[in-house]
Amino acid sequence: MRSKFSITVFFLSALFCSISNAQNGAIENLKKAINPAKTDTVTVNQYNKLADLYKEIDTDSTLFFAEKASIISKKTAYNFGIANACLNKANASILLGNYTNALQYLKTAQTEFTTALQKNSNQREIKKGLARAYANSGVVHSEQGNYMPALKNYQQSLKIYQELKEKRSISKLMNNLGILYKSQEIYPKALYYLTEAYKIQVELKDENAPVTLTNIGVIYFELGQYQNAFNYYEKAKLGFNTFPNNRGAALLNNYFGDYYKKQKNQELALSYYQQSLDLYEEIQNKFGASYALYNIGLLLQEQKKYNEALPYASKSLAYAQEIGALDQTFHTEELLSDIQEALHNPAEALSHYKNSIKIRDSINNEETKKKFAEAELNYEFQKKETLLSEAHKREIQLVVFSILGGLLVLVLGFVLYTKMQVKRQLTLKKEVAEYEQKALHLQMNPHFVFNCLSSISSFIVQNGTDSALKYLSKFSKLMRLTLEYSKGSLIPIDKEIESLQNYLELEQLRFHDKFEFTIESSENVEFNMGLPPLLIQPFVENAILHGMVPKEGKGKIKVNFDVQHEQLVCTITDDGIGLSESKLLKENSVTAHQSMALDITKKRLKIMESITSKSAKIEIVELNSENQKSGTKVTLYLPIQYIP
Numbered sequence: 001m002r003s004k005f006s007i008t009v010f011f012l013s014a015l016f017c018s019i020s021n022a023q024n025g026a027i028e029n030l031k032k033a034i035n036p037a038k039t040d041t042v043t044v045n046q047y048n049k050l051a052d053l054y055k056e057i058d059t060d061s062t063l064f065f066a067e068k069a070s071i072i073s074k075k076t077a078y079n080f081g082i083a084n085a086c087l088n089k090a091n092a093s094i095l096l097g098n099y100t101n102a103l104q105y106l107k108t109a110q111t112e113f114t115t116a117l118q119k120n121s122n123q124r125e126i127k128k129g130l131a132r133a134y135a136n137s138g139v140v141h142s143e144q145g146n147y148m149p150a151l152k153n154y155q156q157s158l159k160i161y162q163e164l165k166e167k168r169s170i171s172k173l174m175n176n177l178g179i180l181y182k183s184q185e186i187y188p189k190a191l192y193y194l195t196e197a198y199k200i201q202v203e204l205k206d207e208n209a210p211v212t213l214t215n216i217g218v219i220y221f222e223l224g225q226y227q228n229a230f231n232y233y234e235k236a237k238l239g240f241n242t243f244p245n246n247r248g249a250a251l252l253n254n255y256f257g258d259y260y261k262k263q264k265n266q267e268l269a270l271s272y273y274q275q276s277l278d279l280y281e282e283i284q285n286k287f288g289a290s291y292a293l294y295n296i297g298l299l300l301q302e303q304k305k306y307n308e309a310l311p312y313a314s315k316s317l318a319y320a321q322e323i324g325a326l327d328q329t330f331h332t333e334e335l336l337s338d339i340q341e342a343l344h345n346p347a348e349a350l351s352h353y354k355n356s357i358k359i360r361d362s363i364n365n366e367e368t369k370k371k372f373a374e375a376e377l378n379y380e381f382q383k384k385e386t387l388l389s390e391a392h393k394r395e396i397q398l399v400v401f402s403i404l405g406g407l408l409v410l411v412l413g414f415v416l417y418t419k420m421q422v423k424r425q426l427t428l429k430k431e432v433a434e435y436e437q438k439a440l441h442l443q444m445n446p447h448f449v450f451n452c453l454s455s456i457s458s459f460i461v462q463n464g465t466d467s468a469l470k471y472l473s474k475f476s477k478l479m480r481l482t483l484e485y486s487k488g489s490l491i492p493i494d495k496e497i498e499s500l501q502n503y504l505e506l507e508q509l510r511f512h513d514k515f516e517f518t519i520e521s522s523e524n525v526e527f528n529m530g531l532p533p534l535l536i537q538p539f540v541e542n543a544i545l546h547g548m549v550p551k552e553g554k555g556k557i558k559v560n561f562d563v564q565h566e567q568l569v570c571t572i573t574d575d576g577i578g579l580s581e582s583k584l585l586k587e588n589s590v591t592a593h594q595s596m597a598l599d600i601t602k603k604r605l606k607i608m609e610s611i612t613s614k615s616a617k618i619e620i621v622e623l624n625s626e627n628q629k630s631g632t633k634v635t636l637y638l639p640i641q642y643i644p
Helices: 002-013 024-033 041-054 059-075 079-095 099-119 123-143 147-164 167-183 187-204 209-222 226-242 246-262 266-282 286-302 306-323 326-342 346-463 465-486 493-510 537-548 578-585 588-612
Strands: 515-521 529-531 555-564 567-574 617-625 628-639
Touching: 041 059, 041 079, 059 079, 079 099, 079 123, 099 123, 123 147, 123 167, 147 167, 167 187, 167 209, 187 209, 209 226, 209 246, 226 246, 246 266, 246 286, 266 286, 286 306, 286 326, 306 326, 326 346, 465 493, 493 515, 493 529, 493 537, 493 555, 529 567, 537 555, 537 567, 537 578, 537 588, 537 628, 578 617, 578 628, 588 617, 588 628
Parallel strands: 515 555
Antiparallel strands: 555 567, 567 628, 617 628
């Protein structure tokens, strides 16, 4: 009960604050200035101003002047006047507790303010009116316990005030949002909004700042953080010294009483409850006085001071019955029943107990009726909101799907275009690489033929016509194989071996069996594997000319084909004089031929890498035998390629 009471008091203190104590002089001046014969906007605004000034003095007068403003506004289609008249009627209905009428007036006010925005240049004043309509709708829904629509209206109001940079109104809205979240026991959000409200109030030196501090303290108290609660109560107490507020100070003293009661300091608790009672009596606030009397009676009853507690509880009951506060009456009847029972007055105790049961049932019935009414109202509200929300959702979904569909088409188009461009570039790159391969191959052919013809010429000079004919026969066979496969990019390995066999036999004839040779292929090499034509021959030629010819005695050349680590490995090994000694001989013409062949081969390997996207490399090492140079080993690591 205490928590609910504190919320109501502070909630109302933050609500109707445009003119809390209207001056009679201002009202009289406005009455004199009004010309009932006129139907212009000035007259409407004056009537609405009067209605606003009367709202906390005489609700009947508020309704009277608001109705006059409404009638004139409707004749002239003055939407701003109609909206303000509805807003004044809503405020009067709230004060009278007629929340159903208040919501209807506020809904009309929102509609009229929105229409006025569309055809009026005085945007700021209209927006402020619309924000007030949303804020007061939030108040009504909050009082009815309809927290979702209350929150929505508060947020709409806050958004407008933030746009207008109305700091004082922003602080009030944040205070109300804090209290709303506190009612739902969502304490982190409640603290956030109340703290933000307090920051603005400090900046503006707002007189409501101590009230906000008190509310923050109450939240910490309910969270069990009593020291934090006490600190905020102390700050609020200092604030009330600067901005006197007897009602706020009275309630704050009550909270101090609760704090010290929790700390088991009954003496200080009783002192603060008494100070709260004195202030409430001073301002003739019987509701607050009844609450303070109840707290004193309860504290004394807990201390077993029943005779002292009895008059406080009795007076609390009298005030509660006088003002019709059922909830307060119920709790006080229960307290009196307990006190009378402790004083051994069973008849009195039973009487108060029966009264408490009756009031409890009455409260439950009222609560049930209220809940049914609220449920019905909430259902209608939610129904309208759902229909609007569903329609809005469908519109948003249509727009979103249209945008996503358009983006998807654009992305797909871009991907397809990019894919085509990449494919085209890869095709061109491959074709260029193949043409470069063929061009390098064509460079190798004349080099190879020139070397062979040079060999034939030497052979004729050295060996005579018959041997030359035999040599030419082998040469023609070799040339036929070379020409047959020179058009393609790959030659089968068995044909490559056959070509190398013919070439080595020719060179054996030419150099009088200066060397022996072997050509081997491991079982890992498949029959349909291939390699570029004339790739191996230049290295075999170099082995003969650089290794075998300068060597004393007979030499040996070995050619091997194998598959290792998913690569075709071609090895040419000789036991000639080796690289170092060969360079010392400085046979410039042969060196020139070797450099050309090696340079072309390296280019061909790079092109193979670009076409196949696999590694292709060459290694040339000098072999050693008992610390003596004893030959050269050339190894080519080629990507495995198959002939279709």
